Amino acid sequence: MAVQNRIRKVRKRDRSLVAFDQGRIIHAILRAVQSVGGFSLDHVPGVNERLFSYGDDEHIAEFLSDVVVATLNRDQRHWIANFPPTVEEIQDTVVHVLRSFGFVTVADAYECWRWGKYWVRAGAITMDEFVGNGYPVPLHHETLAWNREHGCDTVAGLNEIVRLGHLPELVAAATERYERSVDEAATAVLARAATGDLRVIWVSGPSSSGKTTTTVKLLQRLRKEGLEFLMLNLDDYFWPLVEHPTDWLNDRNFETPEALDIQTINRHLRALLDGQAIQKPIYSFKEGRRVGTKLVRLKEGQLLLLDCLHGLYPPLTTGIAREAMFWLYIEAANMLYEGDGTSERLTQFTDVRLLRRMLRDVKHRNHPPLQTLLHWHYVRSGELFSIIPLMGLADHVVNGGMPFDLPVLKPFFLPDGIWPKPEEVAPYDTFLDARIRYRRIGSLLGQVAGLTLWEAEDHALIPGDHLVREFIGGTTLQIPHNE
Structure with missing residues (x-):
């Protein structure tokens, strides 16, 4: 499903602006999905079973990334080149979309990875101490x-x-x-x-x-x-x-x-x-x-x-x-x-x-x-x-x-x-x-x-x-x- 994307840039953590790349969202979602064994772990009849008609995990991840983009588009400030969404706003939106479609286990893995990398960047833990999706x-x-x-x-x-x-x-x-x-x-x-x-x-x-x-x-x-x-x-x-x-x-x-x-x-x-x-x-x-x-x-x-x-x-x-x-x-x-x-x-x-x-x-x-x-x-x-x-x-x-x-x-x-x-x-x-x-x-x-x-x-x-x-x-x- 194609969605109109009005977002052209992303504000990084150092406040610099880079080109918006939806592929990075798809990759991050897939990484979380693969770390827990697939979207099927979160298959909930009456909640998200229709999404599985999209095909394999990659196609579901692509659909969810479209929803992330559509959600980000709702904030008209993001249409202005100098006021794009931040990395944190995009990550928050990914979590919101995953949980809104019932992918609780995938969202948990994504969040744990996200905050683990945050603590690595903050110097609180080393990459050797990084636990990825939280499953040692x-x-x-x-x-x-x-x-x-x-x-x-x-x-x-x-x-x-x-x-x-x-x-x-x-x-x-x-x-x-x-x-x-x-x-x-x-x-x-x-x-x-x-x-x-x-x-x-x-x-x-x-x-x-x-x-x-x-x-x-x-x-x-x-x-x-x-x-x-x-x-x-x-x-x-x-x-x-x-x-x-x-x-x-x-x-x-x-x-x-x-x-x-x-x-x-x-x-x-x-x-x-x-x-x-x-x-x-x-x-x-x-x-x-x-x-x-x-x-x-x-x-x-x-x-x-x-x-x-x-x-x-x-x-x-x-x-x-x-x-x-x-x-x-x-x-x-x-x-x-x-x-x-x-x-x-x-x-x-x-x-x-x-x-x-x-x-x-x-x-x-x-x-x-x-x-x-x-x-x-x-x-x-x-x-x-x-x-x-x-x-x-x-x-x-x-x-x-x-x-x-x-x-x-x-x-x-x-x-x-x-x-x-x-x-x-x-x-x-x-x-x-x-x-x-x-x-x-x-x-x-x-x-x-x-x-x-x-x-x-x-x-x-x-x-x-x-x-x-x-x-x-x-x-x-x-x-x-x-x-």
Whole structure:
């Protein structure tokens, strides 16, 4: 489909003007598409199936690039040679078009690549630390090989394990693998601490990857070796609610790093490391504002330990020497193919994290599941900007994804659990991101052989100190608070 193009130039990041080349848009889209295995991964009946009549991935990419051009043409300023669209405006439009046609996975890959290259240009990461579309190949290959060895690399295989009563063996094996990874993290921290340079440990990673439990387990190991810590609750640095405007759903974006007072956090961290006392804010989430302060000082020999979504975000650590910090990254990757694996379509890691967060939000934040579903686009936007593209900075990665997540989570959602009813979701049918995730996850849950609630709550099957208990409840771990 040919479109009229009135755009002749593009403003580069150094403000110079170059000729507009639609082919670059097609290439960028195709690169994202190929990195996730094709547009077919995002085929959604009733949403974008007609686009597949255009033919192969290249022809679909060409059509989408035409829509990008048509969208850019709507701003008449772009018709003037000296006021063309910027590179960032074009990239924003590509993301908008991809998501508007339901290509969520492709859009995620495009965004992660986009922001990763942004951080490379900013000098925050090197090309060796660049993670491309956000799927770390070595970790995923290792996870897939482990799952194949244990017969849980497909939904069909996982269902067979559940039906034959072999889930306890899988839980034990997966737990041993996870605990060994935490052991390795502790060993790496101790090695760094022995140099005398280590001052700060960051535990970072995307939402509901298992940071809290992993932080507690790491603390247990390190304290046994004589290390002492000061933990700061960075949630106390949220801006007041009046500075978080609501959107059309009456929702607020707390998932961006700038929802926190980054400059004050950085200033306080540097002051603590210099031996000074700080007046740390105390934030009331009930009132939506800071209600006081608390005097905090780092004692002699103590290390700072910070559990923070955005711990890798460069402005947080400006002025702090790299050798003084250890970054632990918690991923939640589990390589699980749909059905019997013949389709070669992987289930989405983000869907499991969304289920985990829904359950946690219900249990601990009194948020209805539908609210979490409608909010998830903010979660993804934040982590694709300042979390996942920066994972290459991590000194150690722990995989908090479990091969038995879905069977354990299912009884809390279906058939009589907290999964939103179709009539609850119906008023938001035009909210395409939520609609696609709702249909995809609902279909996946329907294919999984779940446990009973009694089985999921049984500590003989899933120990009380297990990472999954952070979400399904029943944890026996003591969660530390701010000191």
